[in-house]
Amino acid sequence: xxxxxxxxxxxxxxxxxxxxxxxxxxxxxxxxxxxxxxxxxxxxxxxxxxxxxxxxxxxxxxxxxxxxxxxxxxxxxxxxxxxxxxxxxxxxxxxxxxxxxxxxxxxxxxxxxxxxxxxxxxxxxxxxxxxxxxxxxxxxxxxxxxxxxxxx
Numbered sequence: 199x200x201x202x203x204x205x206x207x208x209x210x211x212x213x214x215x216x217x218x219x220x221x222x223x224x225x226x227x228x229x230x231x232x233x234x235x236x237x238x239x240x241x242x243x244x245x246x247x248x249x250x251x252x253x254x255x256x257x258x259x260x261x262x263x264x265x266x267x268x269x270x271x272x273x274x275x276x277x278x279x280x281x282x283x284x285x286x287x288x289x290x291x292x293x294x295x296x297x298x299x300x301x302x303x304x305x306x307x308x309x310x311x312x313x314x315x316x317x318x319x320x321x322x323x324x325x326x327x328x329x330x331x332x333x334x335x336x337x338x339x340x341x342x343x344x345x346x347x348x349x350x
Contacts, residue, residue, distance in 0.1 A: 200301075208331065209302070214261065218261050221257060224241055253285075253336065262274050
């Protein structure tokens with residue numbers, strides 16, 4: 199399960215669709231609708247949120263917005279809650295963002311080099327150690343290492 203902290207605009211088609219599906223699974227876990235994945239590390243940040251169920255719905259709406267912008271049709275009727283005007287905001291460390299960016303670059307290198315080339319044109323400093331990628335809009339970046347829940 200990979201629920202990205204990065205701005206969904208960075209993701210290629212495969213990563214965006216996988217993130218959508220995996221976050222729907224996470225939503226089911228948070229609602230008690232499945233017995234599996236209940237202790238999955240990617241869920242910790244949502245479980246620690248002020249309102250975990252709303253946080254996951256807010257996250258999914260933002261993914262669906264990116265899908266809409268690309269002409270994809272993600273089925274919002276699968277979301278177990280409405281979009282609120284003030285989404286639940288969570289934190290993510292800059293170390294986590296850098297870790298995820300490196301992970302995504304490895305995936306894009308193998309699977310979608312044209313997407314990676316486009317990202318490098320738009321953001322020439324993409325792979326520098328000092329580069330801080332944009333976060334998913336649900337997250338505020340704070341200083342820190344890779345998150346405690348991440349399996350490195």
